[in-house]
Amino acid sequence: MKSLEFGIWVFMLAAFLGFELIKRVSPLLHTPLMSLTNAISAIAVVGAILITGAEHASTLSRVLGFIAVVASTTNVVSGYLITDRMLRMFKKREPVKK
């Protein structure tokens, strides 16, 4: 039960921190923000690895874990890459004036 209580503390603090940080994100970057947080929550890959790589996993959990690793790896890879691709497009350029 101790671990549960601790977990709830962590969740609460992280959620509040999230609120404070995200409120400050410029609306300009809301699309890249969404793809970034999506990539971050693909940390689920950690759970998927534990399921797939366990020593005596049943076929069922091996298969489910395998699909989960594929899905979350896709999110990690494409999430970070496309966020960076989008951010590279945001340029501050003084337009040429005549």
Added chain:
Amino acid sequence: MIETILPALYILAAIGFILAIKWMSSPETARRGVYAGEIGMLLAVVGTLLRFEVVNYQWIFIAFFIGSAVGVPLAYLMPMTAVPQRTALSHAFGALASALIGTAEYYRETPHGFVMVALILETLLGFLTFTASLMAFGKLQEVLPTRPITFKGQNIVNLGILGAAVVLGIILIISPESTYLFPIFMSLALIFGVLLIVPIGGADMPTVIALLNSYAGLSASAMGFALDNKLLIIAGALDGSSGFILAVIMCKAMNRSFSNVLFGAFGTLQTTVGGKGDARPVRSASPEDAAEILGAARSVIIIPGYGMAVAQAQHKLREMFDVLTKRGVNVRFAIHPVAGRMPGHMNVLLAEADVPYDKLIEMEEINPEFPICDVALIIGANDVVNPAAKNDKNSPIAGMPILNAYEAHTVMVIKRSMSPGFAGIDNELYYMDKTLMLFGDAKTFVTGIVKELGAGRH
């Protein structure tokens, strides 16, 4: 050995994620944020691979390979106009992963007590977000009809299915051994996800995508509770709160509530309002006229909407921006929070077309500028500039904050025809004396204007 440094790796990963979001606050630091997130992810994954419970690497690496093989093209080949679809798809993947992990955990451990509560939450949110996101993807990709589909008693059916899933979930929490109930629980969650999106129309997609983002995050967080992993709890909470805030911002920008977005089936019932105004006179103009007015203006505010994305007019628009700026015209873009199909959609498209981001101005900042601007050029937007939101208390969009384009000296609207916009509401703006309707395809029309502006210089 690894077990002693593993907590340190996870803590560092959490710091990386928090910094990643912190640095997203400004375009100058945002790319640094991506690196911080990547490093965090790398530490967490390497640390996990080295854990002693993980002995079977073969399948993990095959999965890494497949995931990367799918992910890289998904990131680099997707056109920017398809970013909302890609986002919906990635929510589906994320939700699927956490739902399947929850399912595997259930059949492996048959946990009791609080872990089972977390597991049920994880799988419920995971499965419903999975199908809901796939549906959203289908609608955005226009594989499925984009208009809201409604039937009688829809909300009762939907809530009934959700209610049944929740009841089964509670039974499973009380007696986790009733394994035969789990597939039923799972199917109900999957069906509810589909039904949830059926009545949602295109204009509500920004809110719904943000909400699904939040659900996917919360599902990951619940997984953190089930696996007793603090890093998952933190990352999921960050994603969950991010999606939630964006959804709130979108709702505020439409002056609607969550329940109204989810159960209101916007845009189906108001057709009667639009049908009346078809015989009213409007003033229309040619690209030549438009170019002349724009060339003579001192300040121009362009208001892009989803129509710009559909017509792929953003690159031509940037050419027009360049020509006008060269002539000394102050050209800016006014971005409504719900313009497009996801939060920030217009900004990404215009940034891709090389419009400097300091010319992309938020609604609150640009609204005071309209009375002193010569031309407001509306391209592919409708409801976000409809004065009915302010003047007509009975309008379906009453109270929605709008861009005050009607205050500009001249208003120009590029539009295919006089058909009403998504919400099916007639727009008073089109009939004003100072309004010029520019009928035609947005891209072709802007091309025409650019050509005229270029010709006029000689």
